[in-house]
Amino acid sequence: MVSREERMIGYYDEKHETMPRKEQKEFQEKLIREFCEYAYNNTKYYHDKFDAAGIKPIDIKTLEDFYNVPLTEKSELVEIQKNNPPFGGLLAIPLNDLNVVFRSPGPLLEGFSIKAMTSVGNSLCKALYCNGFRKGDIVNVTFSFAGVPAGLGFTQGVNLIGAISIPMGTGKTDVQIELMKQLNVTGFIGTPSFLGKLGKKANKQGVNTKEELSIDVGCFTAEPLPESLRKNLEDTFDMMARQVYGIADLGIIGRECGLAQGMHLEETMVTEIVDPNTKESLPPGERGEVIVTVPYRRAIPFIRFCTGDASRVMDEAICGCGRTSPKLERWLGRVNQIIKVKGQFLHPKQVKNVLKKHGLKKFQVVVTRPDNISDEFVIKVEFDGDPSSLPLNEINKELADAIILKPNVEFVKPGEIKGKEEIVDLRKFD
Ligand SMILES: [Zn+2]
Structure with missing residues (x-):
């Protein structure tokens, strides 16, 4: 045992x-250079994509250069396969060299x-x-x-x-x-x-x-x-x-x-975080959409694949276990369910998990922008009783940890929250 x-x-x-870490970056840059060249030369999809963006694989030398390569949205691939079945010209190797084929949600055939x-x-x-x-x-x-x-x-x-x-x-x-x-x-x-x-x-x-x-x-x-x-x-x-x-x-x-x-x-993949709305690269520490490139996937290559998942690359020192790669925070939900408040992505699940722990169920986050400059938000929580009987300091601290924003909790009587939405965004951006 x-x-x-x-x-x-x-x-x-x-x-x-x-x-x-420095060597890790160089190692990934080498993988990326080879992979972009490979995908460009072996698939029409990436050949056209690079050409349309005016980028030549040979110009990609660093990870920073690489972050200018257009993203790959799964919906595009699904569309391509629909129009040109079965693989939509994404297969970069002869069919006989494939060993495993599966269908991922979309549907998208992969191998x-x-x-x-x-x-x-x-x-x-x-x-x-x-x-x-x-x-x-x-x-x-x-x-x-x-x-x-x-x-x-x-x-x-x-x-x-x-x-x-x-x-x-x-x-x-x-x-x-x-x-x-x-x-x-x-x-x-x-x-x-x-x-x-x-x-x-x-x-x-x-x-x-x-x-x-x-x-x-x-x-x-x-x-x-x-x-x-x-x-x-x-x-x-x-x-x-x-x-x-x-x-x-x-x-x-x-x-x-x-x-x-x-x-x-x-270490053999390149993982980045982008703003899900603008698709701009975000620095470590910021939450956004997880984008991944897997250079060893040669049958059907994906470059800067949009996962639709929200997370954050933690900007921290080397882990106590001795592994040097940066860490991804836990999965924070799907990006289309989150909104950005005060520059941070806020997902209702983050709030829900904390409240649930304290036996609180119904809540609603209301986001406003009173002066049209800065965001304000209040977390309304239904509670039948005297809120001072709750461990308020603990709840506030756990909420602050979960959403990386100072929470503003307002307790209301049961039935006072209207509608089923967990987030109500009342901001106007015109
Ligand atoms: Zn570790």
Whole structure:
């Protein structure tokens, strides 16, 4: 059995994971130069895109140059494939060299070659190792295997780090619990809600999840993992619960280490944050839309792919785990659900999570711009009773941490908030 201490230390790919930041930038610049040239020469889509923007791949030398390359919106790709099926001229390798094809939401047909799969495997290995998985683990992989890359990719990652995978998907919960007991399964990969469901079911069958199950490490993604839920899972199973951020179109982009304070960015990808409205690059520390380039994806290349997800690259010193890559804050929702207030993106979910913790449900954020110069906002919260009975300092502090803005909370009586909207934007920008 792998000890908790062993799960916290070590690297899968020490060279890249501990590379000084300056070298990391140079490494990425080299990857980007090659990749832009490759996509330009092998796909009509990027050839036309670069030409239309008046950019020659040879002119891209630094990441700063690269940030002038036009973004790739998934909707454009869906349209291209619709007009020219099946791949819309996006395939940069001969069809016979493809090894895996899947359909991501859109719909968009995508594919990998074995070469890329190995690299995808590597980023998955790095992610799983970083999360605490080790050789010797027996791992339940509960993501779907049907038409999506998650189940298959994680299974491959588990095998490449030398652990044993049990490809399960989300069905057959009784069998899953039985196998967990029978094989002393030590690892879980899936959504937090699915492990929660398995735990409840096991309890119902009279299984003590802490004593009778051996789950010791978990890799969660596809759903948010708020701290309260992490703690709940860790207590229920006596385990280490860690998360990764990835999307089907790109692979694993960020991964939590043992210290679990943000997700280390994958070194072989270029991840940036842009303002979702203007699409301008934002400096570290600012929240916006996550944009990712995966240079090793050669079958269907994506350059500056817009994920539609909101997050922030944390501008911090090197992590205590020794990994040097900057970290991505947790997933903050979809960008089309957030609005910008006082220069910060505000997502209702950030407010909701804090209020929920304190038993407060109905709220509404009202944003105004009284003098037409600066934004004001008030968080109206329904509460039946005397608000001074609530831990107001704590609530204010947690809200300030969540939204990175000084909150202005106003308690109102139940029924006073009109409408279902969680954010009401009354600003006029004309
Ligand atoms: Zn770390």
